[in-house]
Amino acid sequence: MTRSVYVTGIDRGDGRQVVELGVMELLTRQVDRVGVFRPLVHDDGPDRLFELLRARYRLGQDASSTYGMTYAEGATLQAEQGTDELVSRIVGRFHRVAADYEVVLVLGTDYAGTQLPDELSLNARLANEFGAHVLPVVGGRDQTAESVRAEARNAHRAYGSFGCDILALVVNRVAAADREAVQERLAASLPVPCYVLPDDPALAAPTVAQVTQALGGTVLLGDDAGLARDAVDFVFGGAMLPNFLPALTPGCLVVAPGDRSDLVVGALASHSAGTPPIAGVLLTLGERPSEEVLRLAARLAPGTPVISVAANSFPTAAELFSLEGKLNAATPRKAETALGLFERYVDGRELLSRIEVARGERLTPMMFEHKLIERARADLRRVVLPEGTEERVLRAADVLLRRGVCELTLLGPVETIRKKGADLGIDLSAAQIVDPATSEMRQKFAEEYARIRAHKGVTVELAHDVVADVNYFGTLMVQEGLADGMVSGAVHSTAATIRPAFEIIKTRPDAEIVSSVFFMCLADKVLVYGDCAVNPDPDAGQLADIAVQSAATAERFGVQPRVAMLSYSTGTSGAGADVDKVRQATELVRSRQPELLIEGPIQYDAAVEPSVAATKLPDSEVAGRASVLIFPDLNTGNNTYKAVQRSAGAIAVGPVLQGLNKPVNDLSRGALVQDIVNTVAITAIQAQGPGA
Structure with a gap:
């Protein structure tokens, strides 16, 4: 039966999306096909969290398959035909979805205007019918350490009384000063793991874009990056400029009457100087500065939002203080903050071991x-x-x-x-x-x-x-x-990146040369290509060294090394200086590391395609299953990796340098943000030492 994890709560305001995102992160580390299901949804537009999950984790799931029914439909069905019928229909929908996935993340009801009696018992019953592990989340904002502990114990008792398989319990939004005390008390009083997450103001802060949408504002200045900033504080401008500037705080949204051009210019000049950086400026009363002032503002702080709203300051303030930031596809930086918080305070390995999701092959x-x-x-x-x-x-x-x-x-x-x-x-x-x-x-x-x-x-x-x-x-x-x-x-x-490393850090004693690999992330596997960036025409000894280093790098990063020494000829079918070089390099590797699976010379198709391998090298342990592909020269390697990257849509991570005494890595000048993140992570792992 498909495994499932049911993340649920006991009331509103628990910030459960942080936990739901964190659990999704854990599940997608283990298996390829993860589904999402909500028993009940509001009919007020797209599911914001699902859209975030779909974008972030490249889910192929259609939005129409992610839920059982709307809250309105559920309330009507329950009133007319009873809870049993409501549960039966939702369970049927769940199993149709679960049939297509290895594991399903279930997002429990949200206790927000749902018109459903006893929502907690409904979540518990659904979890039991799904055969799901239950992960209750308790909100701790504005509560004492003792009251949070009592709430958590009550939540565990409530779900336990319904016979739920409680995976662990998460207490979220606890005052940072109380986190350790709450963690210690719950660890001593609950029979399941309990993870306590501190409140993070950045997660609750709305972005400037969310403020603009909620207030029906008009963007006078600013770009997408500026609108994505978190408004972590509000500073209301009424004083004269010398008294106003010291009140500014990092990440604040300045709220001022639209006719106070002096405050607009002053706040943006302060931002430009970094004392402090602000989120933006919100102008009330429907007034807007002159075009001359706006042009000056744009030069002072390019990209920083200036927003105009029609209301005066008092209703604007009332609405601002009621806003709360939400995780969605338009707030990727909030998602990174949420994951950082989850990963810092939740023992992911312990949680995964309790879910018992087998890692995919x-x-x-x-x-x-x-x-x-x-x-x-x-x-x-x-x-x-x-x-x-x-x-x-x-x-x-x-x-x-x-x-x-x-x-x-x-x-x-x-x-x-x-x-x-x-x-x-x-x-x-x-x-x-x-x-x-x-x-x-x-x-x-x-x-x-x-x-x-x-x-x-x-x-x-x-x-x-x-x-x-x-x-x-x-x-x-x-x-x-x-x-x-x-x-x-x-x-x-x-050259500018790695020349200093050659001069200063130098080559490891056990490496003949410095070489490189790319991790080629295809749709269903990761291959290692070497050397595609450093050595123009390695001789047989150097090629053997590249193969040995590349195999070690592959193994270190979770790719089982099966090495293919590439050539235009497979086995004994061809001759010539280029083929002989590859053949000699293959024999050198076998003599140095007889336990390493290696084949060469071999053509690319015979190395990666089982049907071709069955014809050309039917008895090979590598042919058709190669994971590390060693190119005979830089011309072949560089062109091949770029061809595969562009034509097959592969993600190329690298080049990752190997053979240096300390890790230095190069980026492509076309590197995307995620490429840089991956390369930095690889570098950090290399720096952990050979056993990392």
Whole structure:
């Protein structure tokens, strides 16, 4: 029978979406086909959480299959034909959905204007009929530690009295100061695991876009990034500018009468200076500044929203204080914050072991990405990003910090980075920002670089200029132990990124050369391609070294190595210098690592397609099942990975460098934000050591 997890509550306001998102993250790490089901839905438009899950986890499920019926239909059916009929119909719909999935995440009723009597018992009965594990969520906002503990115990007792299989219990939105006390008391008094999550104001804060929609506002200035900022506080402007500016707080939405152009300009100038960065400006009374003022505002803080609403300040304030941020597909950064919170305070491994969901045999791209994040978070390392002023790098840093993937150092002019972060609505307070040009480390690094390169005639004076380059400075941070790894290349060439590593970090004693691999994430598997970025024409010995390193990298990242040494000929069917090189490299690998599964020379189709392999190499343990593909030269490898990436829609993660004493990795200059996140996670894992 399909496994299912039923996330439910006992009342409104428990912030359950954080838990639902976190459980979905855990399930998609284990299996490929995860379904979503709500017993009852409101008929007020698309299901916002499902749309987020569908976008984030690339679900193929049609929205029409995600629910049993509407609340209105359910209330009518229950009143006319009784609860048994209501439950019967919902259960029938659930099983039709569950038949198509390995596991189903069930999102319980929301206790919000549902017109259903005794909603808790309905959730309990449905969970039992579904055969689902139950994960109750209790809200702890504005409650004492003792009252939260009592509520949690009551929730456990209530669902237990209905015979539910209680998986664990989550208490959410507890005051941060009370979290540990609540955790200790519940751990001592409940027979199931209990996880306590602190309240996070950023999750409850509406975005500027949500404020605009709720108030029927008009966007006078601002871009999508600005509208996505969280309004974590409201500052109402009425005072004169000198008294108004000290009242501004980080991430606040300034609310002022529309005729106070001085406050608009002052607030945006303060934001531009980063003292402090604000979410935006909301103007009341239907008044709007002159075009001259708006043009000045746009130059002062590009992208920062300026919104106009018709109402005066009092009703606007009343409505603002009633708003609460919601997770949906339009708030991806809130989702990262929610997942970071869930992963920090919920023992995912313990929860998964209690669900007893068997890990799927396939390694999908999403599973691979999840695994990277999970492993990087398990042993935090510091990664330096030299391209600290690049927008994609800053957006990736935002994701990495919200998820707690690693510690970060950004290189570049400090004020420039802070201002760009503020313009993008990114909180960089948890990141270290260093300007190589003014850093106190520059002189020390110059002396060290001059020592390393003295045989090339490099003096301290020359080195002083060299180490101001962000890639050299970042590499020296890694060499000196001030960072554990480096990722660059979003705006720099491969040569500019890895040349400092060759000069400073150098090759490991057990590696003949530095080489690279790409993790090619196809629809249903992950392949490892090497070398597609570094060595133009390796000889047989170097090719063997690339194969051994690539197999080790594959195994380290969860890909069982079956190595194919690629050529234009399979087996003994061809001859020539190029084929002979591959044949010789294959024999060298076999002599060095006789336990490694390897085949070569072999053509690409025979390496990956079982039907071709059955004809060309029917007795091979690798042919048709190869997972690590070694190309004979850079020309072949680089063109092949790009062809597969573009024509097959594969996600190419890399190049990941191997053979260096410490991890430095290159990015494609076309790298997307998620590519950068993945590469940083890989670098952090490499920095954890060989056994990580």
